[in-house]
Amino acid sequence: MFTSADHEFMARALELASLGLTTTTPNPRVGSVIVRDGRIVGEGWHRRAGEPHAEIVALAQAGGLARGATVYVTLEPCSHFGRTPPCVEALIDARVARVVAAMEDPNPQVNGRGLTRLREAGVDVRCGLLEQQARELNIGFVSRMARGRPWVRMKVAASLDGRTALHNGHSQWITGEAARADGHVWRSRACAILTGIGTVRDDDPQMTVRMADTTRQPLRVLVDSRLEVDLQARLLRGGALVASAHPNPDKEAELRDRGCEVLHLPDAAGKVDLLALIAHLAERGINEVHVEAGARLNGSLIRSGCVDELLVYLAPSLLGDAAGMLEGLVLDALDDRVRLKFHAADRVGDDLRILARLAPR
Secondary structure, eight states: OOOHHHHHHHHHHHHHHGGGTTTOTTSOOOEEEEEETTEEEEEEEOOSTTSOOHHHHHHHHHGGGGTTOEEEESSOOOOSOSSSOOHHHHHHHTTOSEEEESSOOOSTTTTTHHHHHHHHTTOEEEEOTTHHHHHHHTHHHHHHHHHSSOEEEEEEEEETTSEEEOTTSOOTTSSOHHHHHHHHHHHHHOSEEEEEHHHHHHHOOOOOOOSSOOSSOOEEEEEOTTOOOOTTOGGGTTOOEEEESSOOHHHHHHHHHTTOEEEEOBOTTSSBOHHHHHHHHHHTTOOEEEEOOOHHHHHHHHHTTOOOEEEEEEESOOOOSSEESOSSOOOSSGGGSOOEEEEEEEEETTEEEEEEEEOOO
């Protein structure tokens, strides 16, 4: 169904799409290549919401050479008016002969309608080339469209025996500089970074991207049931979203004066309702959430079913009797264990990076 040339050109489109890794939120990362007579005559990628989509950029570059050409695009062309006009009409007007899409758009406003419209206009349409790679690139967008929730990735740095800090709480630095820089790359692709009051109180982190190139900082989200955060905490500088469970009008006013937003999301136990928080982030257009928190919040997130993926950096060291990755996850039988599937394992400097995904519930 697809030739080696098709694979080559779609791989180039995916390469272009990845250029929007840190910029396109809440939109998907999309790349497009236009080929005529075996030669690329136009290519483009979507940079950010409100700017032209990848196909429009590629069509502008191709000009009249788009007529009779093949268009490779990593996501089904849109068929509805949003911030920009529908791409399918631009492709039809350009008289392209063939469109190859990596995957259908899971957005309910599109969801196959773009491909149908192209076929109705006489365009030869194919879909499914390098689909898995396209899905991985937009794993958060697909999650938000299909499940109504962002993709939640929990990052942990630990020793080989699974310890995240010494018995006295000291944790900087368990992993090496290469792993720390790599962690900032993962931060940069996220739409939001989530942490808890314990981490802020103990470490006073900034929770910003500093060791990777980025043109925007993710939204910082703090889980703080009783609004105990120090108003001088570095995380609050520039504003943050603070999720609480107990009203505190005076503290809330001070937080808002510092550019922060406060959400009341109590659960029955008087803690922050984590599932409600994740749902709220989806409503804000958050595709990927990067969690860097302590063992207690990590355990609560796992128990609540909020986590999709673990990003674990293991250092070649042993810390012995010390803090672990999770707290509060007590199991009485092996059958109750949280099951994971290893997705990738790579060396990063002297450390090992493991990406493991939770089995669907």
